[in-house]
Amino acid sequence: MEEDWQADLEQWLVPYLEGLGNKTRRKMCPAYIAGLIGPGDRKSIQPMAVRSDAVPYDRLHHFIGAGLWDKAPLEATLWKQADDLVGGDGSWLIIDDTALPKKGKASVGVAPQYATALGKNANCQTMVSVTLASGEVPLMLSLRLFLPESWTGDVARMDKAGVPRALQNYRTKPEIALEEIDRVIAAGVRFGCVLADAGYGLSAPFRQALTARGLCWAVGIPRHQKVYPDDAQLIFPVAGRGRPRMRHVPDVTSVAAHTMLEGAKWRQVSWRKGTKERLTARFAAIRVRIADGVPQRIGSAGAQHMPGEEAWLVGEHRSNGERKYYLANLPADTPIKVLAGAIKARWICEQAHQQLKEELGLDHFEGRSWSGLHRHALMSMMAYAFLQSRRLAQAGRKKKSPRAATATQSASSAAGHP
Template sequence: MEEDWRRDLEQWLEPYLQALANKTRRRMCPAYIAGLIGPGDRKSIQPMAARIDALSYDRLHHFVGAGIWDSAPLEATLWRQADELVGGDKAWLIIDDTALPKKGKASVGVAPQYATVLGKNANCQTLVSVTLASGEVPVMLGLRLFLPESWTSDTARMAKAAVPEAFRAYRTKPDIAIEEIDRIIAAGVRFGCVLADAGYGLSAPFRQALSARGLCWAVGIPRHQKVYPSDVQLIFPVAGRGRPRVRHVPDVKSLAAHTMLEEAKWRKISWRRGTKGRLSARFAVMRVRIADGAPQRIGAAGAQHMPGEEAWLVGEHRSSGERKYYLSNLPADTPAKDVAGAIKARWVCEQAHQQLKEELGLDHFEGRSWTGLHRHALMTMIAYAFLQTRRLAQTGRKKKSLRSAPSAEPTGCTPSYP
């Protein structure tokens, strides 16, 4: 069986190897990926090299950490294969991040920050992830390191970690996500809707950037995100004294998302079938205008954000008692079941993160440089795409069946503006 998958891997990797003109690199790439897939609890370079008699530690380390080669052609091949496997109008592009706990402070980007895997602040690296998924099948497209300000403000530290000049300016995680989305769109990867959790959904510039690109999106938000009723009107208030008002103001105040949904009708909605039956929760869904326009002083209410894009406001009441809130610019005629299905489709990226770490050693890299970390991450993504292709082939699932699960129809999304 091991010989079978190794033989299949060699054949499957041929498009990648064509981009690695050097003969030695053409040997190192399959060896590194086979080391990630093969047996062994630790997938860092030293134990992988110890399991491969024909290759030395120095050669593997040089390939991933110091060798002069361009990863862009390999990345383009990965994206093309992912698009062929799961891309299309009904595919999801899922934005998230994952933490790699680290000791010390020399590894690129490591700093005390919130680690999702631990649910608390910890010393770690944070990678912004981009996943293409159809139904329950995810393929990871991108893992880009987030650099905290403690790094971007220290030029000597970045130079020592060999951070390229183009990435030394501080960028928020939503900024990085938009840059990655633009690259994926330019490469022709097909998807219908962008999904993200509240870490990204709370960012008005992130949501607005997606809408400006004509993309459909469904994102988590904090409970205190302000919204207006969908029928809010802009009026000229009557000035009691002084000069007449020259700017419109909303005729009602904005409300926090959880307050807006207090009087809404909550109903049970099932979005798909899981291994233990139908998955369902109680949802409240209503159309609103997001309070993320330009700030303006509105009488005694003080500075308020003007009404922005019209969107779905969604509340989810889970069986645990926890409540979550979301916004989506899916069209106004989208059924509530499909809006809920879009929101809940994001879970597959968490499955991908877990498998990349537990099966392929994403968090096992022990190098300190920017290039080494990103090449290691790319190798794990290529390995993951190979495993997904092989798993689908073994189960006999066709591309059509990948899309049979109920999902929102994300095509034809036209963002609505005031």
């Protein structure tokens, strides 16, 4: 079985190797990816080199850390293959981020910051991720490092870590995500809707930028996100004295999302079949206008955001008592089951993150440079795409639908390991 997957890998990598040019690099790339997929608990360069008789450590290290090669052709090939496998109008483009725990201060982008997977602040690197998914099959397209202000405020530190000058300005995670979405669109990758958690959904500029690009989206929001009823009207307030008012104001005040849903009708909704039974929760959905328009003074309330885009406000009551809230700009006639399915589809990227770390060593990289980290991340994504394509091929041979190939299988089993 091991020989089978390695032979498949060599064939699968042919279009990637054409973009590398140099003969040595065309040898190092398959060796590196085979090291990520193969057995062994540690997937950093030295342990991988020790496990391989064919590739010495110094050459493998040079390939990732210091070699002069452009990753753009490999990335373009990855995106084309991902689109061929799972792209389409029914696919999701999922925005998230993942933390890579690190010790010390020298690794590029490392700083004490919130790590979602750990649920607390930790010394780590944070990478904004873009995942293309259909059903339960995700393909990771992009992992881009977020630089905290402790880094962007120190040019010498960034130069030492090899951060490109064009990327040394501070960018928020939503801004990085939008840059990556634009690159994905420009590459012709097909998807139907953008999904993101509340870390991105709370950003009005992020939501507005998605709408401005003509994209459908469904995002998490904080419970205190302000909204207006969808029938809110703009009126001229009556001036008690002085000059007449020159600007319209809403005829109602905005309220928090959780308050708006208090009187809504809640119903049990099932969105997909789990490993043991159908997954269900209670949902409510109403049309609202988001309070993210231009700020304006409204009477005694002071400066308030005017009504903005009309959207769905969705609430979820989970069986454990947890409550979550979402906004989606899907059409007004969208059934609540479809809304729930869109909202809950985001889970698959978290599973992809976990597999990339546990099976393919995404968080094992021990280098300190910008280019080394992003090359390692690209190799990890290529390895993951290979395993997913192999799963889909195996599922096809068993006369199953490709969408039925579950991403819950371990990467090592897909590679033929016990």
